[in-house]
Amino acid sequence: MDFERRLNVRKDGTAGSGVSRRNLLTAGAAAGSGLLLGFYLPQAIGAEAAEAATADVFAPKAFVRIDRDDRVTLIMPQVEMGQGTYTSMPMLIAEELEVPLDQVSLVAAPPDDRLYTNPLIGFQATGGSKSVRAMWEPLRRAGAVARVMLISAAAQGWNVDPTSCRAEKGEVIHGPTGRKLRYGALADTAATLPVPDNVALKDAKAFKLIGTPAKRLDTPDKVNGKALFGIDVKIPGMKIATVAACPVFGGKLARVDDSTAIEIKGVRQVVRLADAVAVVADHMWAAIQGLAALDIEWDEGPNANVSSADIVRQMDIASQNPGIVGRRDGDVAKAMTGAAKRVEAVYQVPFLAHAAMEPMNCTVHIQKDGCEVWVGSQVVSRAQATAAEVIGLPLERVQVHNYLLGGGFGRRLEVDYVTQAVRIAKQVDGPVKMVWTREEDIQHDIYRPYYFDRMAAGLDEQAMPIAWSHRVTGSSIEARWLPSALKDGLDTDAVEGAAEELQYAIPNILVDYVRHEPPGILTGWWRGVGPTHNIFMVESFIDELAAEARKDPVEYRRALLGKSPRAKGVLDLAAEKAGWGQTLRQGHGRGVSVQYAFGSYLSQVAEIVVSKEGEVRVSRVVCAVDCGIIVNPDTVKAQIEGGIVFGLSAALFDEVTIKDGRAEQSNFNDYRVLRINEMPAIEVYLVPSTEAPGGIGEPGTVGVAPALTNAIFAATGKRIRKLPIKDQLRSA
Amino acid sequence: MRHSRKLLALLGLVAVVAIAAVGWLVLRPRGPADFASGTRVELADYREGDPTGVSPRLAGADLVMRGEYLTRAADCIACHTAPGGKPFAGGMAFPLPFGSLYSTNITPDKDTGIGGWSDEDFVKALHEGVGRDGKHLYPAFPYTSYTLMTRSDVLAVKAYLFSLKPVRNRPPASDIPFPFNQRYLIWFWNGLFSPGQRFQPNTGQTSEWNRGAYLVEALGHCGECHTPRNLLYGLSSGRKFAGAIINGWKAYNITSDPAWGIGAWSDAQLTDYLSSGHAEGRSSAVGPMGEAVENSLRFLSEDDIGAMTAYLRSVPAIRDSAGLAAVPTPPAQVPAAKAADSGGSGQSLGLRVFEGACASCHNFDGSGAVSVYASLAGNRTVNDAAAVNATQAILQGARLRTAHGEVFMSAFGTAYSDAEIAAVLNYVTGRFGANTSAIKPDEVAKRRTATMR
Amino acid sequence: MVTLQINGNEHHLDIPEDMPLLWVLRDVVGLTGTKFGCGIAQCGACTVHIDGRPIRSCVIPAAGLADRAITTIEAIGETPSGRKIQQAWLEVEVIQCGYCQPGQIMSAAALLASNPNPSDADIDAAMSGNICRCGTYQRIRAAIKQATQAA
Numbered sequence A: 001m002d003f004e005r006r007l008n009v010r011k012d013g014t015a016g017s018g019v020s021r022r023n024l025l026t027a028g029a030a031a032g033s034g035l036l037l038g039f040y041l042p043q044a045i046g047a048e049a050a051e052a053a054t055a056d057v058f059a060p061k062a063f064v065r066i067d068r069d070d071r072v073t074l075i076m077p078q079v080e081m082g083q084g085t086y087t088s089m090p091m092l093i094a095e096e097l098e099v100p101l102d103q104v105s106l107v108a109a110p111p112d113d114r115l116y117t118n119p120l121i122g123f124q125a126t127g128g129s130k131s132v133r134a135m136w137e138p139l140r141r142a143g144a145v146a147r148v149m150l151i152s153a154a155a156q157g158w159n160v161d162p163t164s165c166r167a168e169k170g171e172v173i174h175g176p177t178g179r180k181l182r183y184g185a186l187a188d189t190a191a192t193l194p195v196p197d198n199v200a201l202k203d204a205k206a207f208k209l210i211g212t213p214a215k216r217l218d219t220p221d222k223v224n225g226k227a228l229f230g231i232d233v234k235i236p237g238m239k240i241a242t243v244a245a246c247p248v249f250g251g252k253l254a255r256v257d258d259s260t261a262i263e264i265k266g267v268r269q270v271v272r273l274a275d276a277v278a279v280v281a282d283h284m285w286a287a288i289q290g291l292a293a294l295d296i297e298w299d300e301g302p303n304a305n306v307s308s309a310d311i312v313r314q315m316d317i318a319s320q321n322p323g324i325v326g327r328r329d330g331d332v333a334k335a336m337t338g339a340a341k342r343v344e345a346v347y348q349v350p351f352l353a354h355a356a357m358e359p360m361n362c363t364v365h366i367q368k369d370g371c372e373v374w375v376g377s378q379v380v381s382r383a384q385a386t387a388a389e390v391i392g393l394p395l396e397r398v399q400v401h402n403y404l405l406g407g408g409f410g411r412r413l414e415v416d417y418v419t420q421a422v423r424i425a426k427q428v429d430g431p432v433k434m435v436w437t438r439e440e441d442i443q444h445d446i447y448r449p450y451y452f453d454r455m456a457a458g459l460d461e462q463a464m465p466i467a468w469s470h471r472v473t474g475s476s477i478e479a480r481w482l483p484s485a486l487k488d489g490l491d492t493d494a495v496e497g498a499a500e501e502l503q504y505a506i507p508n509i510l511v512d513y514v515r516h517e518p519p520g521i522l523t524g525w526w527r528g529v530g531p532t533h534n535i536f537m538v539e540s541f542i543d544e545l546a547a548e549a550r551k552d553p554v555e556y557r558r559a560l561l562g563k564s565p566r567a568k569g570v571l572d573l574a575a576e577k578a579g580w581g582q583t584l585r586q587g588h589g590r591g592v593s594v595q596y597a598f599g600s601y602l603s604q605v606a607e608i609v610v611s612k613e614g615e616v617r618v619s620r621v622v623c624a625v626d627c628g629i630i631v632n633p634d635t636v637k638a639q640i641e642g643g644i645v646f647g648l649s650a651a652l653f654d655e656v657t658i659k660d661g662r663a664e665q666s667n668f669n670d671y672r673v674l675r676i677n678e679m680p681a682i683e684v685y686l687v688p689s690t691e692a693p694g695g696i697g698e699p700g701t702v703g704v705a706p707a708l709t710n711a712i713f714a715a716t717g718k719r720i721r722k723l724p725i726k727d728q729l730r731s732a
Numbered sequence B: 001m002r003h004s005r006k007l008l009a010l011l012g013l014v015a016v017v018a019i020a021a022v023g024w025l026v027l028r029p030r031g032p033a034d035f036a037s038g039t040r041v042e043l044a045d046y047r048e049g050d051p052t053g054v055s056p057r058l059a060g061a062d063l064v065m066r067g068e069y070l071t072r073a074a075d076c077i078a079c080h081t082a083p084g085g086k087p088f089a090g091g092m093a094f095p096l097p098f099g100s101l102y103s104t105n106i107t108p109d110k111d112t113g114i115g116g117w118s119d120e121d122f123v124k125a126l127h128e129g130v131g132r133d134g135k136h137l138y139p140a141f142p143y144t145s146y147t148l149m150t151r152s153d154v155l156a157v158k159a160y161l162f163s164l165k166p167v168r169n170r171p172p173a174s175d176i177p178f179p180f181n182q183r184y185l186i187w188f189w190n191g192l193f194s195p196g197q198r199f200q201p202n203t204g205q206t207s208e209w210n211r212g213a214y215l216v217e218a219l220g221h222c223g224e225c226h227t228p229r230n231l232l233y234g235l236s237s238g239r240k241f242a243g244a245i246i247n248g249w250k251a252y253n254i255t256s257d258p259a260w261g262i263g264a265w266s267d268a269q270l271t272d273y274l275s276s277g278h279a280e281g282r283s284s285a286v287g288p289m290g291e292a293v294e295n296s297l298r299f300l301s302e303d304d305i306g307a308m309t310a311y312l313r314s315v316p317a318i319r320d321s322a323g324l325a326a327v328p329t330p331p332a333q334v335p336a337a338k339a340a341d342s343g344g345s346g347q348s349l350g351l352r353v354f355e356g357a358c359a360s361c362h363n364f365d366g367s368g369a370v371s372v373y374a375s376l377a378g379n380r381t382v383n384d385a386a387a388v389n390a391t392q393a394i395l396q397g398a399r400l401r402t403a404h405g406e407v408f409m410s411a412f413g414t415a416y417s418d419a420e421i422a423a424v425l426n427y428v429t430g431r432f433g434a435n436t437s438a439i440k441p442d443e444v445a446k447r448r449t450a451t452m453r
Numbered sequence C: 001m002v003t004l005q006i007n008g009n010e011h012h013l014d015i016p017e018d019m020p021l022l023w024v025l026r027d028v029v030g031l032t033g034t035k036f037g038c039g040i041a042q043c044g045a046c047t048v049h050i051d052g053r054p055i056r057s058c059v060i061p062a063a064g065l066a067d068r069a070i071t072t073i074e075a076i077g078e079t080p081s082g083r084k085i086q087q088a089w090l091e092v093e094v095i096q097c098g099y100c101q102p103g104q105i106m107s108a109a110a111l112l113a114s115n116p117n118p119s120d121a122d123i124d125a126a127m128s129g130n131i132c133r134c135g136t137y138q139r140i141r142a143a144i145k146q147a148t149q150a151a
């Protein structure tokens, strides 16, 4: 999601803002006790920014609270879905506030776009590897301001010069006398003080927490079954529902005979929606049995004959015509004519399901004049809005309780399952928890788009590129999900990683985008978003050029990265650690990729072996990361490791194919996920940096596919231009 | 190209007629139970109780209920239901080497089903293989077995079918090319292969045996799958129940041979298998046999299963290592050392697939973690050095509704490559079976498209 | 009526004969630590111990488990191997979203209980049925090895 450009964000990835620091914070007494600190997340979206600046934004809600008992509470707008925000965010506060990390606790923020908007996204959302990038400065500033106020309060009480005091481990200490006061004892006084201006933030060298591997705060409850995910919600009197939507995308329910289903013990009710049927029961088993016993007739609608082959054929045709320009440097057409050699290729990546481990679910209780929703969502305010709309209630009558997410990966940036659950709940007396089966989850996912990309390059006498053209053809997620992000019709996500972010110094570049929507199939964000497909295309094609030039793939890239020292840095580091250039045995191969995405630079080297039968085994992946300042290095490594596994599953096995208007895959038996015994050794090397922090949740997924397919080329001479790899090497 | 095909077809036709004439002399049809010693008599002359009709516990039931029992025993639903379609509404495809047949709708719908059929029409179809339009039915419809049924049993089946809700569904027309669409040829064929007479009890055998014979031969039509076919697609009378391959699945040797058939199975194993689809240490029913258990056998009474067991035991042994579906009877237990094998350090592809996709249900030692149906040790399917049914089970999965709920195996065909499936087959047969298979990826590819042979 | 022994407690339950243990635990008994991921024994999220062996509860009917000792993630910390595994999991920082982890921990605890010093191959054999969509496998392997060192 390339919201940075739209938001006029500085190239370094931090949220710049034109709003004066003075407006950044407000302070007051917490209800009952302590210091309540509200701070303002800078918003750069015209009208909304004006609204945000109004006084009521800061009251009565707030982000940080310091209680009389010393507890520091952060009202957490970012959701936890495994990426470690529940630890990295408190670290930011704790660093400047000078409290031990375990003194900070979290409360999930309720939906409120005005209060909890992610400034890099434009509303209250967690995604796009944007949590640390968005909160990096505001949270530290909040901590620093609170610290200064607490010091002032202490100095006042002791009647000493505040500069003779310092904060340490949750206490203010008067240097000369050694007197100490806990924050809790100072909170009430601090709440009466004015909010200081221009508080200086710590120099990176002075960081005590940031940059050290901190223990995650959310994990103790995750080892003993106590952690509650959306699917674990229990409300007194709650029924369980499971659902079948029309298997054909866009189809409707024609008729259903529920006479057998309703006889099943535990089945309470069969709910008919326009496009789905749900069985409401005492427990999931009865609901599943009930669903199986329904005799359903679907009105399959206009998409009943759609197949993957048709979709690809139409994309092929659409991709013949020029699209909306995403980047234009020089004159590609002219440079191509003057080139000594021309290289062309078509690259394709499939529809993909997210298959988060926790299937989609949502619990809803509609009462006379209000509604409560329990859900794990990356977009709580959208969850609230859809519930309000379906029922016809004002927003404030809808309460959303957000839970831990059993994986997000972009799937929980959608609220289709919330909408559906609320529609079911409308027909049910009392609370109802809707849980999708895995089959429903895969067959009614909102898929990563199919992309059909045309690449072309013109090479000079030395086989270096002088012209580069890349035409992306695919559906537009932004047009559906955030139309305001479109730039003159350009889906900035669809070209992210291919356009502005392209690091190679090539004089003539043309990147354009052709929007083509597959009939009936919704597409959405999937871990790594735009870059996941574009970096595959770019890094595969640059490898083709290197092969054309008979040059070493690392050397060839280095020669083109003169203007991007950080990209070159990670490339060199990955190559060195991977032992690039050392000879490998027959059938083995090494491949490389380098990328700039989400504000971070990565390079990956994959080592693989291909068997006689054409089976690929990935034995090792080396990844060098320069993501600027690192908040929690262990989390960064974990995210890269996990991202690589996610990307490998997709590159090796995964695709959602369409036949007769429906998804052919249904569960983990036909939508495969890499398993522990297929796991390569992953090594992650972090580059120390003082640059602004970049995102880390998605980059690992992005570059692993091209590193892998380039390794396959090195081992076998076969170029993979279409994912997944599956059995394409059978005859190789 | 087209020309030569026509020529070929004509030659085929001539050959068929010629062979038929000679065949008549050699192959003349006999009753399917004629192997047994004793005297066969007309049913009316048999005095040891009635081997036909329903199980005694249903003797007093009304016609429709009796019809239901018999319809299940005859497993009509199996062929007359398309995958995902309504029961008995037809439309299931029977791909033959030369075209496809589709089963008919046998619900009482007037336009598309059999709602307009008279008793005579129905009896004629089952006893003579002749449709309402007077045309011969293709013998994919097992009238060669149903012809043995009594008229009253046939009419009970009809009564049951007519009690069902009519379903409007017109199955596709069969696309059988010339000369095979010349249905009068079937008349010759019937002369060769259809007994064309009602069941005759054998006074030299027990009443239990006779009941078993009626169930196995007239209703169950077991031979349709388990007896290999000759060149003319007729059941090979000399190789009764010796096993065959059908739709890519092996219908195993079920003669009394101890090494290659079921001779070494205990009575309990046989009855368990027939009534529940699983016999400890022997086999779990998958594929078409799983369907037969699910749709038919599990509804039969204990007595009837016992009778079938008694009858099957008497079928002459065919010791047959060369048969298409031959699988040797295994040692009852997997050798301990083999079972303890933790996979070692080989990290073979087969082991990897097994660990990931299979071990959760089958257990790492093959003992079956979640259900007895998942135990591999001693299982015929893993003793098959050609791993035929194991391949199909992996490709298509398996599903069996039992008295205690459904057991199932997911299909792995789409997500796993030919090489992976070949590797896991060879791993599983090697580790749990009597003989290690040596399946090549190409063979798996072929089996993906296996059709009726 | 079935009587189940779950985490040392007796539960008398009126449940359908074919109802998998998973749903009995989650929706009837209220132990939601055991997770639903696939329902076809392919992901391992629902792993529990039955007489100490790791079993996919989504495909095993509960009615057949009378008199068997059922242990879930909520009580695995009371066993020596379970405690060691949980500790190692925290030390190595295995967990991301955490949804698959009850199943991973149950599989790992069973492995450790039966094999105090598992090799890489043993770990593969015991753990390959447990999917982690967040991709924590490398740390799972490391944590199991660390747990073998624990006293």
Ligand code: FES
Pocket: C035, C036, C037, C038, C039, C040, C041, C042, C043, C044, C045, C046, C047, C056, C057, C058, C059
């Ligand atoms: S839910 Fe049981 S293995 Fe996936």
Ligand code: FES
Pocket: A082, A357, A406, A407, C095, C096, C097, C098, C099, C100, C101, C131, C132, C133, C134, C135, C136
């Ligand atoms: S930690 Fe998220 S699925 Fe494993």
